[in-house]
Amino acid sequence: xxxxxxxxxxxSLALSALVAALPLLTLFALLGGARLRAHWAGLASLAVAVxxxxxxxxxxxxxxxxxxxxxxxxGLFPIVWILVTAIWLYQLTVVTGRFEDLRQAFHLISDxxxxxxxxxxxxxxxxxxxxxGFGAPVAITGVMLMxxxxxxxxxxxxxxxxxxxxxxxxxxxxxxxxxxxLTKIPYTEIGAYVGRQTPLLALLVPLLLVAxxxxxxxxxxxxxxxxxxxxxxxxxxxxxxxxxxxxxTDIIASLAALAAVVVFLRLWQPRGGEQARAELSAAHDPxxxxxxxxxxxxxxxxxxxxxxxxxxxxxxxxxxxxAITGPRLFMAFLPYLVVIAVFSVAxxxxxxxxxxxxxxxxxxxxxLDGQVLTVAGKVSSTTVYHLSWLSSPxxxxxxxxxxxxxxxxxxxxxxxxxxxxxxxxxxxxxLTIAAVLALAYxxxxxxxxxxxxxxxxxxxxxxxxxxxxxxxxxTAVTGSDTSANALFxxxxxxxxxxxxxxxxLLVAANTSGGVLGKMISPQNLxxxxxxxxxxxxxxxxxxxxxxxxxxxxxxLCTLVYLQSGVLAGMLP
Numbered sequence: 064x065x066x067x068x069x070x071x072x073x074x075s076l077a078l079s080a081l082v083a084a085l086p087l088l089t090l091f092a093l094l095g096g097a098r099l100r101a102h103w104a105g106l107a108s109l110a111v112a113v114x115x116x117x118x119x120x121x122x123x124x125x126x127x128x129x130x131x132x133x134x135x136x137x138g139l140f141p142i143v144w145i146l147v148t149a150i151w152l153y154q155l156t157v158v159t160g161r162f163e164d165l166r167q168a169f170h171l172i173s174d175x176x177x178x179x180x181x182x183x184x185x186x187x188x189x190x191x192x193x194x195x196g197f198g199a200p201v202a203i204t205g206v207m208l209m210x211x212x213x214x215x216x217x218x219x220x221x222x223x224x225x226x227x228x229x230x231x232x233x234x235x236x237x238x239x240x241x242x243x244x245l246t247k248i249p250y251t252e253i254g255a256y257v258g259r260q261t262p263l264l265a266l267l268v269p270l271l272l273v274a275x276x277x278x279x280x281x282x283x284x285x286x287x288x289x290x291x292x293x294x295x296x297x298x299x300x301x302x303x304x305x306x307x308x309x310x311x312t313d314i315i316a317s318l319a320a321l322a323a324v325v326v327f328l329r330l331w332q333p334r335g336g337e338q339a340r341a342e343l344s345a346a347h348d349p350x351x352x353x354x355x356x357x358x359x360x361x362x363x364x365x366x367x368x369x370x371x372x373x374x375x376x377x378x379x380x381x382x383x384x385x386a387i388t389g390p391r392l393f394m395a396f397l398p399y400l401v402v403i404a405v406f407s408v409a410x411x412x413x414x415x416x417x418x419x420x421x422x423x424x425x426x427x428x429x430x431l432d433g434q435v436l437t438v439a440g441k442v443s444s445t446t447v448y449h450l451s452w453l454s455s456p457x458x459x460x461x462x463x464x465x466x467x468x469x470x471x472x473x474x475x476x477x478x479x480x481x482x483x484x485x486x487x488x489x490x491x492x493x494l495t496i497a498a499v500l501a502l503a504y505x506x507x508x509x510x511x512x513x514x515x516x517x518x519x520x521x522x523x524x525x526x527x528x529x530x531x532x533x534x535x536x537x538t539a540v541t542g543s544d545t546s547a548n549a550l551f552x553x554x555x556x557x558x559x560x561x562x563x564x565x566x567x568l569l570v571a572a573n574t575s576g577g578v579l580g581k582m583i584s585p586q587n588l589x590x591x592x593x594x595x596x597x598x599x600x601x602x603x604x605x606x607x608x609x610x611x612x613x614x615x616x617x618x619l620c621t622l623v624y625l626q627s628g629v630l631a632g633m634l635p
Contacts, residue, residue: 267293424449588605
């Protein structure tokens with residue numbers, strides 16, 4: 064049996080951490096520096112991780128390769144499954160012409176693209192994160208932003224930055240519930256602490272979205288509605304996580320923020336919407352971030368992702384210039400209403416939730432299960448592959464797509480053809496995600512990730528400042544705040560006890576830090592790039608998102624450090 068050691072390289076934890084970081088350094092250097100296509104960067108980094116595991120950590124090559132195989136399988140299901148079904152659902156709206164109706168529908172709420180970005184990426188995206196998570200919000204809201212006129216690259220970076228504050232309470236609070244189960248700290252207590260950290264991020268994110276869409280001018284002209292959106296979301300997130308329900312926090316916060324924006328817009332309208340919309344539509348080249356003003360218009364969302372815009376035989380395309388009627392308005396929003404309804408029933412109705420969970424198949428990974436121990440000497444549970452075939456968000460999105468197919472009267476042949484075409488278009492994204500998750504599993508099971516975390520945790524009292532970095536790192540590697548808590552929650556708890564700090568505070572900080580790693584996770588970058596038709600340009604998204612990720616992380620680290628001392632009164 065293989066048991067990893069924290070300091071396998073010359074007995075030095077610092078040197079071992081440096082060696083353990085080589086796969087991550089390779090990945091981000093190839094993506095952000097060399098601008099290599101994501102699937103090649105992922106495969107190269109996976110190769111480095113295997114070499115480090117075998118040569119540096121003395122992990123048997125057979126176990127290292129089996130770890131990569133299990134990680135790749137997890138990448139294919141549920142992650143790729145979610146991406147495929149989300150894009151397929153979008154395509155169903157395109158082939159019937161309903162996506163053009165959706166574009167008009169958002170103009171009824173506001174014709175300002177900066178406000179639409181807040182409504183779609185932050186409010187609606189937060190609701191999708193609450194119900195689904197695992198990349199579905201990024202995929203769906205990315206193409207929705209393109210529908211209202213954002214260029215592909217800007218749309219992708221916007222949804223990546225928006226998918227932050229809701230992540231801690233995403234998928235009905237799973238990251239926090241996982242942390243509670245591992246540390247034996249009541250998850251409601253952890254949620255209350257997180258609810259006094261992530262609202263700060265929620266307050267800032269709408270302002271950042273406006274800046275991404277329209278720069279400083281956009282912030283100057285729309286800051287009142289952006290502040291209302293962020294403040295209401297933050298207050299609702301704080302109130303729900305501390306006094307109502309950890310599980311329902313993001314649902315309550317997202318709906319409250321959306322309602323507040325709609326009401327506020329009845330009292331006040333920002334200036335400059337026409338100019339912002341004209342400049343966005345003038346972004347001519349989908350291969351350039353924005354394109355110069357006065358150039359030819361950018362292709363619509365369907366063209367950007369390679370989708371045929373002609374109507375299917377069973378549907379008709381509605382001319383965008385027609386005044387949208389009540390029934391058409393309802394049908395435009397129908398796919399997303401169906402998604403909300405299906406996920407609400409699956410996650411909030413306990414008998415249904417339990418019935419779906421009961422179908423999960425636990426598969427001990429052949430040749431790997433029982434052969435790998437943790438650093439503490441316990442048999443690793445990570446080697447059991449959980450096949451949640453019916454409760455997976457991807458399966459629920461498939462069900463939503465089938466219901467939409469029936470409601471739109473799309474022929475089964477057309478729906479099946481679009482599904483097959485989606486699989487073909489996403490082939491490189493599939494390879495990228497499989498490689499990245501394989502990398503994550505090799506690093507985790509060989510001990511590379513825990514070495515890096517232990518080195519950071521050895522900073523003593525300063526660990527209060529660095530604590531969110533562990534969550535950020537864990538999510539950046541795995542693409543999941545839940546996985547980041549599975550990796551580091553108990554480490555945070557132990558380090559806090561040694562440093563004389565609050566274990567609950569640092570476990571919460573791990574969760575909160577994780578939300579900021581998601582926007583630069585290669586998995587999420589690939590989902591966003593693929594959704595908007597920029598597959599292979601993940602390096603551009605990384606450069607666009609990394610400064611926001613690091614800037615917000617610095618703010619969160621400062622907040623947690625202050626909460627461990629002078630601002631301890633902020634905590635429950």
